[in-house]
Each structure stands twice: as C-alpha cells, then as structure tokens.
Amino acid sequence: MPQTGLTQTRWGRRLVIALPYLWLALFFILPFLIVLKLSLSQTAMAQPPYLPVLDLAAGWQGLKDFIGALSFENYRFLFSDMLYVGAYLRSLSIALVSTVLLALLGLPVAYAVARAPRRWQPLLITAVILPFWTAFLIRIYAWINILQREGLLNDLLMALRIIDQPVAWLASDTAVYIGIVYSYLPFMVLPVYAALEKMDESLLEAAADLGCPRWKTFWLVTLPLALPGIFAGALLCFIPIVGEFVIPDLLGGSQSVMIGQTLWTEFFSNKDWPVASALAVMLFALLLIPIVIYQRLQTRELEGR
Amino acid sequence: MAKDGAGAAGGMTDAAARPPLVRFEAVTKRFGGVAAVNNLSLDIGAGEFFGLLGPSGCGKSTLLRMLAGFETPDEGRILLDGRDIAAMPPHLRPVNMMFQSYALFPHLTVAGNVAFGLKQEHLSRPEIERRVAEMLALVQLHDLGGRKPHQLSGGQRQRVALARALVKRPKVFLLDEPLAALDKKLRAETQFELMALQEKLGLSFIVVTHDQEEAMTMADRIGVMSQGRLAQVGTAAEIYEQPATRWVAEFIGDVNLLEGTVSEAAGEAVTVTTSAGTLRATSPGAVAPGQSVAVAIRPEKFHISAEQPAGEAGNGLAGEVTDVGYLGDMSLYKVKLDTGIVVKAASVNVTRLLQRPIGWNQRVWLTFAPDAAVVLTS
Numbered sequence: 001m002p003q004t005g006l007t008q009t010r011w012g013r014r015l016v017i018a019l020p021y022l023w024l025a026l027f028f029i030l031p032f033l034i035v036l037k038l039s040l041s042q043t044a045m046a047q048p049p050y051l052p053v054l055d056l057a058a059g060w061q062g063l064k065d066f067i068g069a070l071s072f073e074n075y076r077f078l079f080s081d082m083l084y085v086g087a088y089l090r091s092l093s094i095a096l097v098s099t100v101l102l103a104l105l106g107l108p109v110a111y112a113v114a115r116a117p118r119r120w121q122p123l124l125i126t127a128v129i130l131p132f133w134t135a136f137l138i139r140i141y142a143w144i145n146i147l148q149r150e151g152l153l154n155d156l157l158m159a160l161r162i163i164d165q166p167v168a169w170l171a172s173d174t175a176v177y178i179g180i181v182y183s184y185l186p187f188m189v190l191p192v193y194a195a196l197e198k199m200d201e202s203l204l205e206a207a208a209d210l211g212c213p214r215w216k217t218f219w220l221v222t223l224p225l226a227l228p229g230i231f232a233g234a235l236l237c238f239i240p241i242v243g244e245f246v247i248p249d250l251l252g253g254s255q256s257v258m259i260g261q262t263l264w265t266e267f268f269s270n271k272d273w274p275v276a277s278a279l280a281v282m283l284f285a286l287l288l289i290p291i292v293i294y295q296r297l298q299t300r301e302l303e304g305r
Numbered sequence: 306m307a308k309d310g311a312g313a314a315g316g317m318t319d320a321a322a323r324p325p326l327v328r329f330e331a332v333t334k335r336f337g338g339v340a341a342v343n344n345l346s347l348d349i350g351a352g353e354f355f356g357l358l359g360p361s362g363c364g365k366s367t368l369l370r371m372l373a374g375f376e377t378p379d380e381g382r383i384l385l386d387g388r389d390i391a392a393m394p395p396h397l398r399p400v401n402m403m404f405q406s407y408a409l410f411p412h413l414t415v416a417g418n419v420a421f422g423l424k425q426e427h428l429s430r431p432e433i434e435r436r437v438a439e440m441l442a443l444v445q446l447h448d449l450g451g452r453k454p455h456q457l458s459g460g461q462r463q464r465v466a467l468a469r470a471l472v473k474r475p476k477v478f479l480l481d482e483p484l485a486a487l488d489k490k491l492r493a494e495t496q497f498e499l500m501a502l503q504e505k506l507g508l509s510f511i512v513v514t515h516d517q518e519e520a521m522t523m524a525d526r527i528g529v530m531s532q533g534r535l536a537q538v539g540t541a542a543e544i545y546e547q548p549a550t551r552w553v554a555e556f557i558g559d560v561n562l563l564e565g566t567v568s569e570a571a572g573e574a575v576t577v578t579t580s581a582g583t584l585r586a587t588s589p590g591a592v593a594p595g596q597s598v599a600v601a602i603r604p605e606k607f608h609i610s611a612e613q614p615a616g617e618a619g620n621g622l623a624g625e626v627t628d629v630g631y632l633g634d635m636s637l638y639k640v641k642l643d644t645g646i647v648v649k650a651a652s653v654n655v656t657r658l659l660q661r662p663i664g665w666n667q668r669v670w671l672t673f674a675p676d677a678a679v680v681l682t683s
Binding site: 212 | 373374375394395396397400401402404406408409410411412421422425426469470473
C-alpha cells in the first residue's frame with residue numbers, strides 16, 4: 001500500500017510539472033512550427049494558398065518530397081526588398097523611443113505613488129491600472145477623437161491661444177507615440193513602483209545623515225535602486241511595442257508602417273502566407289534577444305542580486 | 306559591569322566646567338496631539354558616552370531623531386556646541402547616526418557605503434580611499450571592502466554601519482538600538498568594542514536602547530526616559546542603587562517595593578512602618594513622619610538563611626519559600642512572608658549545591674542592612 005501511494009505521488013508530481021510544458025508545446029511550439037513551415041513554403045493560387053502541402057497519405061516518400069520542396073526563398077526576398085528591412089528598423093526605433101519616453105514618464109509617476117501615504121497607495125495603483133477596465137480598441141478610438149482636426153486637443157490648444165490653426169495630429173508619428181505611451185504606461189509604472197515600494201525609507205535618511213542633499217539622494221540612492229524595475233518595465237514595454245499593430249494602424253500615417261502592419265498586409269491583402277510567416281519568424285528572432293535579457297534579469301532578481 | 310564610578314564622576318565634572326556639547330532646552334515634540342517628548346532638558350558633554358534608556362514608545366528615539374534633524378521640535382531649542390541647530394537640515398549637521406536597521410545601501414559595496422559620506426564632502430579620491438581603508442581596518446573589515454551588504458553576516462553589517470557613520474568624524478555619534486539585531490553573545494562582545502572605540506576616538510556617543518544591561522555596561526551616564534520625560538539621569542550605579550522613583554526602581558532590574566508610612570526620621574536613617582513590618586531604611590532626601598513612602602529592596606540585598614539570625618543587627622523578615630528558580634550562577638527565591646506579602650530574594654551560588662540548603666516550603670529568614678533599603682517618595 002505505501003509503495004503504490006509513493007508511486008502515485010511521484011506520478012502526480014510529474015503530471016504537475018509536465019502540464020505547463022504540455023501547454024507550451026500545444027499552444028506555442030506547435031503553432032510556431034506551423035508558421036516556420038509556412039515561411040519555408042511558396043505562394044500558390046490554391047487552397048491553401050501555398051506549396052508544398054504535406055501529403056501524409058503518401059507516407060515516407062511524401063515526407064521526403066515535402067522536405068525537398070522547402071526553401072529559404074522567402075527570407076532572401078525579405079532582405080532583398082528595403083520595404084521590409086525599413087519596417088523592421090522603424091519598428092525598432094519607434095519601440096526604443098517609446099520605451100525611453102515611458103521610462104521618463106513612468107518613473108516620476110511610480111515615485112509619486114511609492115512616496116504617497118501608505119493608505120492612499122492601493123487607490124493610486126488602482127488609478128494607474130483603471131484604463132484596463134475599458135477595451136483597448138475603444139480607448140484608441142477615443143484618441144482618434146481627441147487628436148482629430150476638430151478634436152479635443154486642438155480645441156483646447158486654440159482656447160488657450162497656443163495655436164491659431166488646428167494641427168493635424170492624426171496620421172503622424174506623434175500620434176503613434178502618444179497612443180503607445182498612453183497604452184503601455186501601466187506596464188512601466190507597476191514594476192518601477194514595485195522596486196521603489198520595497199525600498200527601505202531609512203536609506204533616504206541615512207543618505208541625508210551622511211551629508212547628501214535630497215536631490216542628490218535621488219540620483220545616488222533612489223534611481224539605482226529603481227533600476228531593476230525600470231529594466232523590467234522597459235522590456236515589458238519594448239517587446240510588445242515592436243510588434244504593435246493596432247496603434248500605428250489607427251493613429252499613424254500610411255507613409256510609415258511598422259512591421260506588424262506589413263505582416264497584416266502580406267497575410268490578408270496580398271494573401272502571401274509564406275512571406276507573412278517569414279516576417280513573423282524574423283520578428284520573433286529579433287525579439288529573442290530582449291526576451292533572453294529579461295529572463296536573465298528575472299533570475300538575478302530572484303536570487304537576490 | 307559599569308565603568309568605575311570615579312571615572313564617570315570625573316567626566317561629569319569636566320562636562321560641568323565646559324559648556325555642554327549637546328543641550329536640549331525644554332524640548333517638546335508632539336505626534337498628533339500626543340507628546341512623544343515632553344518639556345525635556347538635558348546636557349551631554351563632549352567625549353561622554355550617554356545612554357538613553359526606556360521602554361518602547363517612551364520618546365527616546367524621537368529625541369535622537371531630533372538631534373539628527375529628521376524631526377523638528379515643536380517647542381524648545383536644541384543647541385550643538387552652543388549653536389541652535391533648528392534651521393540646519395540633516396545633511397549639514399555635524400552629527401551622524403547608526404540606524405537600527407543599519408540602512409546600508411544595498412547597491413553599493415562595503416567600501417562604497419563607507420565612502421558615501423566622504424564623497425559628499427568633496428574630498429580628493431586618494432584622501433577618501435585612505436580614510437575608508439583606515440576605517441575598515443578599525444572595524445576589522447579590511448578584506449571585505451568589495452562585498453555587497455547582502456553577502457555579510459549581521460555582525461559584519463553592523464560594523465559597516467558603524468564605519469560608515471564614524472568615518473565622517475562627527476561631533477556626536479548617535480546610535481539607535483545599535484545591538485538589537487545581534488545575538489546575545491555577539492552583543493556582549495560588541496558592547497565592549499563600542500566602548501573601546503569611543504575611548505579611542507574621544508567622540509560623544511549617544512546610544513538609544515531599551516536594554517538596561519546594554520546601557521549600564523556602556524554608558525558613562527544614563528538618562529532613564531518614561532512617557533517623554535527623563536525620570537532620572539545618573540551613572541549606572543546611581544540609577545540602580547538610588548532610583549529616584551518607584552517607576553525607575555521597577556524598570557531597572559528587579560525590586561521589592563514595600564509601601565508604608567514614615568514613623569521616625571533622623572537624617573538619612575528612616576524607620577518605615579510597612580505591611581511587612583517595621584523596617585529601617587535609608588532615605589537620600591528629607592522625609593517627615595507620617596509621609597507615605599515605599600521601601601525598595603533589590604532581591605540580592607537580602608541575606609537568606611534557614612536558621613533564625615541571632616542578633617537584631619538589621620532588618621529581619623520571616624517567611625516560607627514558595628518557589629525556587631535555579632539560574633546556575635544564582636538562585637531566585639519567592640518568599641511568602643508571615644504577613645502574607647510575597648518578596649523576591651536572590652543569592653549567589655558560591656558553593657556547588659551537593660545538598661540544597663533551601664528548598665520549597667522551607668521556613669527562612671531574610672535579613673538586610675538599613676543602607677540596602679532605599680526610601681522612595683515618588
């Protein structure tokens with residue numbers, strides 16, 4: 001009896017460990033392999049719109065034919081056309097600039113919340129994540145309303161006599177940055193707040209005691225201690241911003257597209273599934289570097305630095 | 306355990322001759338209407354090791370934090386070297402503090418922590434390096450300069466905190482419960498190290514503690530605080546042997562308080578009628594017959610004996626042992642007197658107890674000299 005009990009717990013333990021891996025295999029690795037396979041295929045006027053199709057009925061020979069027909073042609077194509085390379089570079093630069101803006105804006109917000117009286121902090125944090133209560137798409141449409149020619153922003157600026165002609169905010173990079181910074185701000189504020197919140201306040205007193213004025217204490221103590229939070233927030237923002245589709249599509253101009261939009265066009269407009277898949281695989285490869293950095297940071301954080 | 310009385314007394318005369326280094330003048334600090342420090346005046350001399358002792362919430366930390374500049378007094382003045390320091394922000398005050406949590410900067414190395422304060426003084430890099438190395442050697446951490454605080458033991462962290470504050474060469478060094486986080490053995494060692502350090506550097510140390518043993522071991526003078534006021538200021542021997550009030554007598558060490566009225570008073574020699582009988586005691590202040598007082602007797606002042614003492618030399622109380630606590634170096638007895646009152650007596654175990662002379666339910670006699678019993682009026 002005890003023997004079976006032990007075996008049962010062992011199997012139970014294995015099952016619990018296997019479950020997340022199973023999940024990952026089913027919903028991440030398998031779809032990724034399908035996309036990878038697609039990216040090595042060729043466009044065809046057929047149903048499905050690509051070749052070769054794996055013919056399982058043909059058995060071993062079918063598999064051999066299938067593998068023999070795969071090629072890296074799509075990847076070569078991606079690098080031959082500056083349209084794609086340009087879209088990648090634009091995506092990276094927009095993500096980079098946005099992340100810097102987010103850090104500059106998120107740090108003071110997080111600092112203010114962390115320094116607020118304890119009993120106010122839960123309320124303030126709720127205020128930071130409150131926008132999530134509304135659908136993302138609706139909030140972006142709201143920004144269209146705010147930024148359009150007869151929108152709220154132009155009305156306000158004209159009422160304040162800062163401008164006398166309405167400015168075309170929409171369909172510009174400015175609008176894209178506004179939309180991105182607005183949408184991703186909580187993802188920056190929360191990790192920075194978490195880092196600042198666990199900071200021992202007597203450290204600030206100790207700095208003052210050792211002859212450090214307040215403004216300098218911020219640079220010498222507060223900021224270095226917030227840095228792990230800023231890093232985590234930066235990666236949490238940077239990675240999804242690179243692949244952002246909705247915000248640049250709704251707020252940005254048609255002359256400058258990000259990689260997400262290019263991908264969408266290839267897939268839905270051009271019906272070029274293989275090229276779209278190749279774009280997706282490249283995007284993933286590009287993001288692998290920051291993801292690995294993020295993982296490293298997390299482990300270091302867990303080990304207590 | 307206390308420093309020798311002569312030395313402490315000498316320090317006090319020195320302090321009296323010169324203007325005090327730190328002077329609290331009728332200082333009051335309120336938090337939400339409650340006075341944490343209440344109309345408190347205190348002088349602390351240069352080179353003095355002063356202990357602020359009291360239960361938690363008595364205002365001792367608030368007093369220290371006002372001197373460091375983290376709290377501002379609502380009333381009264383604080384003078385440092387004769388200058389009012391009310392308007393001086395903490396980072397400009399020539400005092401340094403060792404925090405109870407140590408408050409070491411987790412992102413800096415040991416050397417970085419110690420150098421932090423010197424960098425604020427804009428000293429040259431070689432000068433900073435020299436003083437950091439010197440300080441680390443003084444606290445025996447010279448080979449740990451490159452470590453981060455989380456890689457250190459509790460005792461080592463305490464030394465870093467010590468070095469970080471002392472390297473600034475403050476006029477007054479403030480220590481907020483400096484040994485609270487250390488285990489008992491390390492605490493005892495560190496107490497003596499702190500005393501040696503203070504002697505070597507000749508600085509004024511003000512240490513806040515709730516541990517009376519710690520205060521009595523280290524401090525030249527002790528200020529016993531209760532509810533925002535100083536109940537008594539004196540050497541360890543003074544506050545132990547001549548407590549000013551019932552509260553001080555009970556807070557410092559163990560004591561038997563026997564309430565009664567003065568029946569006879571001739572100078573210091575006083576006779577008090579208590580519920581335990583008529584006792585002869587010593588009064589440091591003047592008392593009048595009829596005045597209600599308490600007679601304070603420390604447990605170790607009793608001589609406990611199984612036989613009735615022959616002569617009527619001092620005071621004698623008869624009773625029965627109800628409880629015995631064997632502590633190794635000494636034994637504690639609870640004795641129920643014939644009058645019904647229970648007192649505590651202690652005796653040092655000078656011989657190894659092969660046959661215990663005093664045990665449960667045994668009839669005993671407690672004797673003590675008149676000068677071992679102190680009359681308390683408040």
